[in-house]
Amino acid sequence: SGTWVNAGRLRVRAIEAADGLVRDCLIAGLDRNFVTVLAWPNEDACKAIMGKEEASLEDIAHDEKIRALLKQRYRAFNESNSGSSTRIERIMFMLEPPSADAGEITDKGYVNQALSLDRRKDDIELIYAASPSERVVVAI
Numbered sequence: 259s260g261t262w263v264n265a266g267r268l269r270v271r272a273i274e275a276a277d278g279l280v281r282d283c284l285i286a287g288l289d290r291n292f293v294t295v296l297a298w299p300n301e302d303a304c305k306a307i308m309g310k311e312e313a314s315l316e317d318i319a320h321d322e323k324i325r326a327l328l329k330q331r332y333r334a335f336n337e338s339n340s341g342s343s344t345r346i347e348r349i350m351f352m353l354e355p356p357s358a359d360a361g362e363i364t365d366k367g368y369v370n371q372a373l374s375l376d377r378r379k380d381d382i383e384l385i386y387a388a389s390p391s392e393r394v395v396v397a398i
Contacts, residue, residue, distance in 0.1 A: 263287055263343045265371065272346055275335035278303045279328060282356070284374050286382050292347040294385045295332075296378060299324075299351050319351040319393050332397035349395045350385045352378065 265285040272295045273280050283297040304318045305311055307327070318324055328349050336345045356362040362374045375382065385394050 263293055268293065268344065268346075269371070271335070271339075271344075272297075275331055275346070276300075276328065277331055279307075279324065279331070282369055284369070284371055284378070286375060286385065288375075290386060292342065293345065294348040294350070294382075295346050296350055296352050296375075296381050296385060298355060315351065315353045315355075319353060325395050328395045329397055332395070336397060345398070347396065347398050348385050348390060349397060350381065350393050352381055 263285065269283055269285050272283050272285065276297070279300055280295075280297040281300040283295045285293060286296055287293040299315065299318045301313075301315070301318065304321070304324050305313045307323055308318070308321050310317065313321070332346050332349055336347075339345050356369050356374060357377075360373070360377060362370050362377065364370055384391055387394075390396060
């Protein structure tokens with residue numbers, strides 16, 4: 259939308275808004291009409307909610323209970339963040355953890371946002387598709 263987004267601050271707030279379901283995330287939206295979150299699930303918390311100790315990332319990403327909680331939590335977040343630079347319209351769990359070998363993890367243990375977004379161009383296209391896939395949670 260041409261509005262500047264404070265991605266660092268929004269990233270922290272997006273993790274907090276998920277209330278334990280998200281371990282870390284990427285904020286996407288450059289040259290797009292709205293902001294989205296590509297998230298890595300907190301696997302232990304999600305598995306506990308699902309009642310499945312052996313759930314895969316794919317299982318977590320498709321679980322209806324987890325998806326409903328994400329939708330509920332981000333809709334609540336959006337109620338007090340209605341501006342286009344602070345509202346999160348879509349969320350999607352990624353199926354591949356960040357790769358230290360690919361340089362996605364910095365020396366201090368943080369996720370390199372720019373590199374990770376570049377490596378996940380397919381996920382970005384998926385989350386911004388006109389008809390979102392079943393992995394995408396629409397929070398508006």
